Amino acid sequence: MGINIGIDLGTTNSCISYIEGEKAEIIATPEGTRVIPSIVATNKEGKKIFGTEAKRQFVTNSLNTIWGVKRLMGRKYKSKATQEILQRIGYEITEAENGDIKISMDGKKYSSEEISAFLLTYLKDIAEKKLDSQIDSAVITVPAFFNDAQRQATKVAGEIAGLKVSRIINEPTAALVAYGDFLDRDGLYAVYDLGGGTFDISIVDVSSGVYKVVSTIGDTFLGGSDFDAVLIEWIMEEIHRDTGPDYSLDRESLQRILQVAEKIKIELSFNEQATMSLPYLGKDKDGQPYNFTKTITRMEFEELTKGLVERTIKLINKSLSEIKAKPSDIEKIILVGGQSRMPLVRKRLTEVFGKKPVSNLNPEEVVAKGAALQCGIMRGNIERMLLLDVTPLSLGVETKGDSFAKIIEKNTSIPVQKSQIFTTISDNQTTVTIHVLQGERELASANKSLGYFNLIGIPPAPKGFPQIQVTFNVDANGMVSVTAMDKKTQLAQGMRVEYSGGLTKNEIEDIIKNAQEHKMDDIKALKEIAARNGIAEELEIIKQFLKNNVDFLNVSQALEVKKIVSNAELLKDEESIEKLEEAYSVLKDTRENLNKIIMSQLGVADNEVVGNDVIDNGVVGNDVLDEGVDYND
Ligand SMILES: Nc1ncnc2c1ncn2[C@@H]1O[C@H](COP(=O)(O)OP(=O)(O)OP(=O)(O)O)[C@@H](O)[C@H]1O
């Protein structure tokens, strides 16, 4: 059996780990780098380069230096997130024919999965060389807010790289697994992850070794590089004040400034002040070589960046209020991500939570270590906790009248499988279309469509009789598959949810908020649709009756029914739901009365006729699925 590794595939940096004995160890590059820049590039000679080497040409060859690809995973070109990313990168992204994105590097176009796969191949090679063994499979971590499309994209990237991805787990969960025994009791744990490009705060409920992410929010555009940017701006202002060459700096000089800014920022986490020195940084206004040397204190730097730290604190408060928890309800605050080493971050967290955050394990390595431990747990080498995550949004199907039947509620622990029984809408309907949706709105059309499939070959039967069992399965990686089965014939159809363009956690939040705001409107709209559909159906039946069976009625009965019909027909523009519902109920009563009249005249007893008490009592629900589309459409 080959070796399994854990991979933290970060926006800025990646980290690899494996299990030695019962302990997770980090795998460093031959140069000794343990935290490897997530950068793929081609150099001036067109050769592919990776990691630290690629980072060195970040500014000088920006067009062919692909960084931050994690933010692009599973996204459509036209999505808001992609458009936002476009403003911030130096390489080219275009739209693929199917709406996905294509990244240009050295004149060739790649999908985000392919770029990630280059990185993963590089990481796998490092591990194989170091361990002198074939890598069998990997556990890869993703942010807790990653949706199905983003998780699948990550898995696909692993597969392209020739890695069997045995599990995708959430980063905060991995961090807590790495802390394992240190979590001395059950309760709520906060994972504060301030990385290179993104910030997340996740609150995880740990109970008897089961980890459940109960809240995860953050900012996809807040991380270490923003702290660097503040320092770069400060340096540029200083150069300007010196009347140095600030407006004529070449790319080489900018690259040097960028590197020095990050270095100084890191130094300030350990020292009270730091001195930067950049000799021969172009020429000054008199044409003389310009040397830049400046000292900045930690206090000055904190003053410049406190706004960024406060943005993370705001999100913590939001996260706590979302689950109605107080800071004191949190057992421990675990630090993840290189930027969380900043003393100001620790100081503010101590103030907010009333206790010091925990960073016994290296915040840049802890996620990879948790992933490696998960490999060990899955192989049975390590006896430890079960991992449990939750679905970020509800999943379900569209039913009659633009309704959304939720089958798996948001925040359900995964893996999970749930079924519900549906039926047909028309007599002799032989096809149903399963429209798979994700979201929180009551109206089907207001949710995100994940795809459609048809179940065909249902034996003809009166509407409401067939029993179609729709089953949703969300696996431990958070990936969704759906099947529909006609219970009578056991005929089944299904689909894996296709890539559907990513949702950022902000979008997820928006969806949830939006759903709350629209709940009343949605319910109103659903009622209106139901009443209008009901009116249309009843009108059709009654009009058929008037056409074919009017002889059963006496003159005044016929007149009254006609009056009811013409009144109902006047309601096309009616807006009041009460009036629509009232008309629907009048029509229903009328139709029932007409039935009774016919039956009594034919001499048939009432209870022999009505057949729709047949639907099984054991049926969970009998929502009606919309009629299938014709295959020739
Ligand atoms: N001692 C330090 N003090 C401050 N910042 C640091 C320190 N060490 C590293 N960093 C910063 O941490 C960032 C990288 O963090 P990390 O490797 O955790 O990111 P990542 O996991 O790739 O990012 P993301 O979580 O956004 O995917 C960089 O911006 C780096 O400059």
Ligand SMILES: [Mg+2]
């Ligand atoms: Mg990270």
